[in-house]
Amino acid sequence: LxxxxxxxxxxxxxxxxxxxxxxxRPRRPEEIPFNDVTICDSDSILSTEVIPKSMIVMGGGVIGCEYASMFAAYGIKVTLFDTRNDLLRFVDQEIVQALIYHMRTNGVTMRLGEQLDKVTTDERGRAVTTLQSGKTVVTDVLLFAMGRxxxxxxxxxxxxxxxxxxxxxxxxxxxxxxxxxxxxxxxxxxxxxxxxxxxxxxxxxxxxxxFNVAQSTLPKVLPYGIYTIPEISTVGKSEEELTKEGVPYEIGRAFYKEIARGQIVGDLEGLLKLTFNRVTLELLGVHIIGDGATELVHIGQAVLTYGGKVDFFVHNVFNYPTLAECYRTAALDGINRLARP
Missing domain, CATH: 3.50.50.60 (FAD/NAD(P)-binding domain)
Structure with missing residues (x-):
């Protein structure tokens, strides 16, 4: 070497x-006139010295959604662009819709299912994004986050x-x-x-x-953490995956507003959702949006890894007040659904 x-x-x-x-490293296609001041990638944006008043984020993947929600929290007028009609396709879509609601509440404008025509700058140095639909978006900064x-x-x-x-x-x-x-x-x-x-x-x-050291293999069940505002974490199968695979499933939900700790921390819109086999009760997935989601998911990951059932959460006691209680509430909600006529 x-x-x-x-x-x-x-x-x-x-x-x-x-x-x-x-x-x-971030993908930098030739048709985007990067100058790393007003037209940036996900690395160079970190060196910006002035907080812009407006921004367009190109890319509805993990990085694009994280940056869009972060800059919106600063009070910046953010437009989120993507050629696809939906965000974060690998995440349970109920969770994604909750994220979209939060982002729109924070002032993010969605431009999904659009095609890019060109990117230029005007006489003031602002980014001018022209879409094939005829729309033009003029912003102080353009952040390109479409692939690495x-x-x-x-x-x-x-x-x-x-x-x-x-x-x-x-x-x-x-x-x-x-x-x-x-x-x-x-x-x-x-x-x-x-x-x-x-x-x-x-x-x-x-x-x-x-070096011939005894080893296992990479676990099949992997957690994903997305640091949007609010953060998202997911492990296992989503509703969309289970529907596609023809698995008989049921869901259980727990809203943070139902949990004492959710009220204490002031997160009244968080959600923990379980998917499980309605015949065997085997836990199939855990999907969370809200405060502490990327920490909370590991409880469900452990149960999933060992092939546990959703009633594990019913028959065990969780500290009070904690967000972990969401597991018990969601499990009870799901099992009660099975008993309904």
Whole structure:
């Protein structure tokens, strides 16, 4: 492995195993005239020195939604643009609709299902976004957050016998080995889910395999945390997935306003939702929006991982007052639905 930098001479490194974990960077298409002041990506926006009065966020994925809700909380007039008709497709849509409600309440304008025509700047340096529908959005700042690119273009992978796929990502097996067995890859460079938590575990498992250390595999049940305002966390199957798979399911809901801790912290609109098999009562999914969602989800993750049933929450006692009580309330709600004629 040859390593070179502007400040040092070229250095040759050797090792029996190599792990490629170079991460990713924001995609910057040529048709977007980035100047990193008024037209930024999700990295350069962090260096802004002036809080703008208006902003358009291009991209309705995790990063776009996080930034849109964050800047809206500052009182900035935010427009959220995406070519798709819905946000966060991998999240239970009831939770997504709750997020959309909160974002609109905070003044976010949605421009979904639109196609981009061009991006320019006016005489005042403001970003001018023209859509194919004829709409024009003029804002102080444009934040482009539509995709990321794996940091592999400077690695000369062809010299090592490795060929990226069509998405510019590296193909790996269950042990995170590339097509060259002693070279492993983990994290954003191998694609979905591209989370910090899963990437760290992928790297650990790759090293364990390389040095013949006893290991498991990456869990099939993974939690997702989305740091919007309010935050979202989800683990397991959504209603949409269960419907598509033809699984007989039921849901149970608990609203924070029903829970003493929700009233104490002032979150009266939070929601914890369970999906479970209506025949076996097996817990299938946990979906949360509200204060502490990314912490609260781990209780459900543990029950899911061990194949637990929804009545686990009914037959156990939770500290009072805590948001964890939502699990018991949601489980009771779901089981009561089964008893209805």
């Amino acid at each position: 040859k390593v070179s930098a502007k400040s040092t001479d070229e250095e040759l490194l050797t090792a029996p195993f190599i792990v490629i974990a170079t991460g990713s 690119i794996a940091n592999i273009d400077m690695l000369n992978l062809a010299a090592a016998g490795i060929t990226p796929d069509k998405m510019g990502q590296l193909k790996v097996n269950e042990h995170y080995q590339t097509e060259v067995p002693h070279i492993y890859a983990a994290g954003d460079v191998i694609g979905f889910p591209a989370l910090a938590s899963t990437s760290m575990e992928q790297g650990r498992l790759a090293c364990c395999h390389a």
